[in-house]
Amino acid sequence: MIAWMLGLGVALPFVLALLVLGIGPQPAAELRATADGDLERAERVRWGALVLVGLSLAAFAVVAWRGDAPLLRLGPMSLSLDGPASLLAPSYLVAALLATLAAPRRSLTRATSVAFAVLGASLLVALAGDVLTLALGWALGVLVPLRLHLRSAVRGRRVIVGFGVARVALLSAGLALGVWAAMERGDAAPLALDAVVSPRSPFAVATLVLVTLAALARMAVFPFHLWLMPFADAAPPLLFVVKFAANVGLVVLIRLALPLATSLFDDAVPFVALVGLLAALHAALRAVGETRLRRVVALLTGSQLGIVVVGASALGEQAATGAVVGAAAVALGTSGLLVVVNAVEARLGAVTLDVRSGARGLAEAMPKAALAWFVVAFTTVAIPGSLAFVAEDLVLHGLLAAHPVLTVLMLLASILNAVTVMRAGASLFLGPAADAHAVPDLLLRERVALAVAFSLLVGAGLAPSPVVDFARRAVHGGAPHAHAE
Amino acid sequence: MLEWLPLLAVLAIAAPFVAALGVGIVSFLARVPAESTSHRVILGSLATSAAALAALAVITMRSGRPYLEIELGHWFRAGHYEFELAFLLDELSLGFGLLVAIVGILIGRFAVHYLHRESGHARFFGFLGLAVSGLEVVALAASYDILFVGWEIVGVSSVAMVLFFHTRPGPVRAAMQVLLSYRIADLGILLGAVVLHDAAGTTRYEAVFEHGAWPLGATHIEVSAATIVGALLVLSAAGKSAQLPFSAWLPRAMEGPTPSSALFYGALSIHAGVFLLLRSAPLFEHAPVARAALITVGGATALYAALTGRVQSDAKGQMAFATMAQVGVMFVEIGLGFTTLAALHLVAHAFLRGFQLLRTPSVIADVRRIQAELRGRPLPQESAIERSLPLPLARRLYRLALERFHLDTLAQRLVTGPVMRASLLLAAADDAMVEALSGGPDAPDGASGTTNETVRPAGPPPRDETLRVGGGGA
Numbered sequence: 017m018i019a020w021m022l023g024l025g026v027a028l029p030f031v032l033a034l035l036v037l038g039i040g041p042q043p044a045a046e047l048r049a050t051a052d053g054d055l056e057r058a059e060r061v062r063w064g065a066l067v068l069v070g071l072s073l074a075a076f077a078v079v080a081w082r083g084d085a086p087l088l089r090l091g092p093m094s095l096s097l098d099g100p101a102s103l104l105a106p107s108y109l110v111a112a113l114l115a116t117l118a119a120p121r122r123s124l125t126r127a128t129s130v131a132f133a134v135l136g137a138s139l140l141v142a143l144a145g146d147v148l149t150l151a152l153g154w155a156l157g158v159l160v161p162l163r164l165h166l167r168s169a170v171r172g173r174r175v176i177v178g179f180g181v182a183r184v185a186l187l188s189a190g191l192a193l194g195v196w197a198a199m200e201r202g203d204a205a206p207l208a209l210d211a212v213v214s215p216r217s218p219f220a221v222a223t224l225v226l227v228t229l230a231a232l233a234r235m236a237v238f239p240f241h242l243w244l245m246p247f248a249d250a251a252p253p254l255l256f257v258v259k260f261a262a263n264v265g266l267v268v269l270i271r272l273a274l275p276l277a278t279s280l281f282d283d284a285v286p287f288v289a290l291v292g293l294l295a296a297l298h299a300a301l302r303a304v305g306e307t308r309l310r311r312v313v314a315l316l317t318g319s320q321l322g323i324v325v326v327g328a329s330a331l332g333e334q335a336a337t338g339a340v341v342g343a344a345a346v347a348l349g350t351s352g353l354l355v356v357v358n359a360v361e362a363r364l365g366a367v368t369l370d371v372r373s374g375a376r377g378l379a380e381a382m383p384k385a386a387l388a389w390f391v392v393a394f395t396t397v398a399i400p401g402s403l404a405f406v407a408e409d410l411v412l413h414g415l416l417a418a419h420p421v422l423t424v425l426m427l428l429a430s431i432l433n434a435v436t437v438m439r440a441g442a443s444l445f446l447g448p449a450a451d452a453h454a455v456p457d458l459l460l461r462e463r464v465a466l467a468v469a470f471s472l473l474v475g476a477g478l479a480p481s482p483v484v485d486f487a488r489r490a491v492h493g494g495a496p497h498a499h500a501e
Numbered sequence: 502m503l504e505w506l507p508l509l510a511v512l513a514i515a516a517p518f519v520a521a522l523g524v525g526i527v528s529f530l531a532r533v534p535a536e537s538t539s540h541r542v543i544l545g546s547l548a549t550s551a552a553a554l555a556a557l558a559v560i561t562m563r564s565g566r567p568y569l570e571i572e573l574g575h576w577f578r579a580g581h582y583e584f585e586l587a588f589l590l591d592e593l594s595l596g597f598g599l600l601v602a603i604v605g606i607l608i609g610r611f612a613v614h615y616l617h618r619e620s621g622h623a624r625f626f627g628f629l630g631l632a633v634s635g636l637e638v639v640a641l642a643a644s645y646d647i648l649f650v651g652w653e654i655v656g657v658s659s660v661a662m663v664l665f666f667h668t669r670p671g672p673v674r675a676a677m678q679v680l681l682s683y684r685i686a687d688l689g690i691l692l693g694a695v696v697l698h699d700a701a702g703t704t705r706y707e708a709v710f711e712h713g714a715w716p717l718g719a720t721h722i723e724v725s726a727a728t729i730v731g732a733l734l735v736l737s738a739a740g741k742s743a744q745l746p747f748s749a750w751l752p753r754a755m756e757g758p759t760p761s762s763a764l765f766y767g768a769l770s771i772h773a774g775v776f777l778l779l780r781s782a783p784l785f786e787h788a789p790v791a792r793a794a795l796i797t798v799g800g801a802t803a804l805y806a807a808l809t810g811r812v813q814s815d816a817k818g819q820m821a822f823a824t825m826a827q828v829g830v831m832f833v834e835i836g837l838g839f840t841t842l843a844a845l846h847l848v849a850h851a852f853l854r855g856f857q858l859l860r861t862p863s864v865i866a867d868v869r870r871i872q873a874e875l876r877g878r879p880l881p882q883e884s885a886i887e888r889s890l891p892l893p894l895a896r897r898l899y900r901l902a903l904e905r906f907h908l909d910t911l912a913q914r915l916v917t918g919p920v921m922r923a924s925l926l927l928a929a930a931d932d933a934m935v936e937a938l939s940g941g942p943d944a945p946d947g948a949s950g951t952t953n954e955t956v957r958p959a960g961p962p963p964r965d966e967t968l969r970v971g972g973g974g975a
Contacts, residue, residue: 171935172938175935175939242938245931301924302924302928303924306924333579334579337579377668379667379668384529387529390661391525400649406577410579410582412695413695414579414582416695423692424692427688430684431681431688432920435680435681435684438680442673442676447668447669447673448670463529467530480576484577484579
């Protein structure tokens with residue numbers, strides 16, 4: 017019964033996607049969204065989504081509360097809530113829930129179904145107990161929004177599509193090689209993840225390279241970050257949150273690439289840490305001078321994910337625990353920041369932080385939005401008392417003894433990230449009020465969503481033991497499957 | 502009585518924090534509280550904190566022990582690492598803690614009238630509570646790990662206070678400079694704590710400095726580790742206390758309202774670096790190179806600030822450099838081992854400078870009163886040293902002082918300029934590669950480019966209803 021709750025938790029976002037296709041209003045480009053009927057339908061989408069995503073979260077909460085990592089088998093496919101997924105999957109859902117609550121009403125059209133389908137696909141990847149489920153979730157995450165991207169007017173849409181197709185091909189090829197080798201070995205369960213990333217495979221190195229490339233491409237970290245900018249420019253609000261808060265590239269890296277790398281090469285860890293560090297530094301440096309708000313948040317997320325990779329690569333219990341906690345904090349923090357971004361864009365359109373034209377002074381008209389930005393931004397960049405601080409502290413202590421230089425450079429990325437959020441906030445909210453006199457401040461539902469994000473980030477930061485213990489158990493992870501249904 | 506210690510310590514730290522959080526949450530979810538509500542809540546919490554600290558001081562004195570430690574378990578732990586929650590009660594921590602509480606109350610009381618009808622009244626009191634809470638954590642911490650938590654809270658509050666008049670461009674630029682200086686300097690204490698974990702297995706003062714009440718005690722860690730940690734702590738202290746090479750932010754930080762300037766840059770926050778060094782004094786006994794660095798930084802800053810302060814044309818600017826110079830002298834005192842003198846200097850200077858900064862809005866009235874008292878006699882001039890200098894040297898120093906020894910230019914050329922250039926270069930490279938991968942210009946539907954124009958998200962365009970005040974269309 018408990019195992020079926022897992023299935024329900026994963027299925028509900030897909031059900032929601034279909035429901036939204038049925039009841040959601042047409043996108044504004046095709047039909048006037050000003051019509052009262054459309055606005056009512058948009059609200060129905062919101063409340064339907066809140067209920068179904070909330071139920072999905074409740075299902076995972078029940079499974080996690082039982083604490084015995086059940087395995088759900090459906091033919092050759094299986095789902096399991098163990099390892100890092102036990103913390104990451106709920107954080108994806110919380111991020112989606114908050115973004116849905118705060119989403120601009122006119123963005124809740126049928127196109128929103130794509131975001132919920134991608135959420136379901138992300139859950140499939142995070143909870144996958146075998147190669148087929150993982151590959152299916154991975155492919156759905158790319159293919160479902162494909163039409164949306166192709167129809168987008170943004171330049172660079174081919175880059176988004178190209179990188180998406182490439183990462184599906186890379187992961188599929190890597191996994192296929194692993195399955196083939198497992199079948200050749202006569203492995204009893206050739207589709208099991210452990211079998212696919214076995215170092216005994218003659219294609220182990222090729223599998224490692226392909227899977228790592230696919231994961232890094234999904235994480236949009238340097239040098240696979242090129243799709244990030246056009247995506248940030250073009251994505252609808254909810255899809256933007258889901259794609260960045262639920263970054264399943266990290267899951268693949270932690271669950272597949274890292275174990276295989278460490279079992280194949282003695283000196284793999286510094287290499288992976290170096291990749292993470294490069295990603296963190298590149299995104300941090302790139303974000304400092306970026307003038308588009310959406311890109312700033314996307315790059316900030318990329319930088320923080322890089323820091324998470326550095327922590328995950330340390331292999332020690334502290335750093336690995338810090339990495340899992342950090343990934344959850346990134347999901348929550350990113351969703352909080354994007355709620356503010358979406359709220360501002362709903363009022364002003366796409367926002368450019370043009371240094372030449374000076375600050376926009378939105379704080380005069382939107383003081384609550386300004387407060388929310390700075391509070392969430394600083395909790396995201398590891399201010400003490402936040403969940404991100406706990407994560408960074410753990411990573412730091414786990415890493416310094418082994419890689420002192422990497423640690424110092426990682427902290428440089430952290431400093432740049434703080435400067436970035438401050439600079440973006442200053443450009444947007446501070447300075448003389450320019451064109452913002454008639455802009456309304458945050459609505460109640462937007463404030464509630466941000467207050468929840470803040471409460472989770474700070475509440476879990478002030479009393480982090482339950483989260484850290486949970487993450488520690490997740491790191492020891494691979495808890496033996498107690499039972500299967 | 503000792504069983505009350507944990508509760509009192511938590512009260513001293515948490516009361517202002519909870520009050521500040523309450524003001525913030527109410528402001529965000531409902532509406533900004535009335536002036537009387539916000540200042541009563543915060544000042545009440547500061548008074549609670551002060552009373553708890555006074556009780557802690559009495560209990561500590563009556564215990565007959567030179568210091569007491571309060572164990573509150575751990576904040577979190579993973580593997581062998583445990584973030585312990587422990588507080589230390591001794592002369593230094595209780596002295597600084599009481600100083601923070603008293604000055605906080607005095608300046609808060611002053612601000613009740615001074616900021617009357619300012620739009621940021623509640624915001625000021627919220628951040629006052631947060632700052633005092635952070636400073637109490639710094640004061641009472643029993644380890645560098647915990648001290649860092651308070652240290653960061655103070656930094657955030659300080660930046661927020663600089664931004665008090667956020668509609669002016671000056672405070673926004675100043676806040677960026679303060680934040681950057683703080684974050685770079687924070688590296689020192691963060692890395693120092695981790696190195697201490699490696700060298701001593703803990704960052705608890707008791708273990709690092711072994712037995713003995715402050716300022717006694719000796720560290721047993723190796724000279725090399727002590728030197729690294731000492732140098733890192735000097736870096737952090739220099740950043741927080743606006744010593745060279747971080748001095749440029751202090752005069753700019755005076756953009757905040759007078760009470761916040763008095764609180765942060767006259768009385769308390771500016772002395773947090775000195776407190777850190779005083780707390781770490783036994784470590785410097787064991788690290789002569791770090792001591793030399795400390796003396797050099799303090800001495801150079803005192804000289805720089807004394808020279809530059811003399812050419813400042815505004816009262817708060819003069820105060821900023823005078824503060825910097827005095828703090829530099831405190832650094833030297835600690836470096837030379839005069840820790841008790843430095844502690845006394847800190848307390849006296851905090852009260853004096855806090856008072857002087859609170860008086861700066863009335864400086865013209867004060868000067869007129871002094872002139873009236875002098876009955877036409879000229880104001881005393883303090884130019885004996887300048888007159889004794891050779892004219893070319895005096896001119897050169899005057900020019901350098903006017904330019905603030907080019908610190909801003911150096912920071913721009915060596916730090917911010919290269920970082921921004923690198924960032925823009927990376928952005929240009931990305932745009933070029935996206936362009937190339939997209940097969941060149943390909944906007945059949947009139948889509949805008951990615952480089953110089955704003956690109957609208959694929960969602961619908963902004964709606965008229967969202968632009969109305971109070972509109973519910975968002």
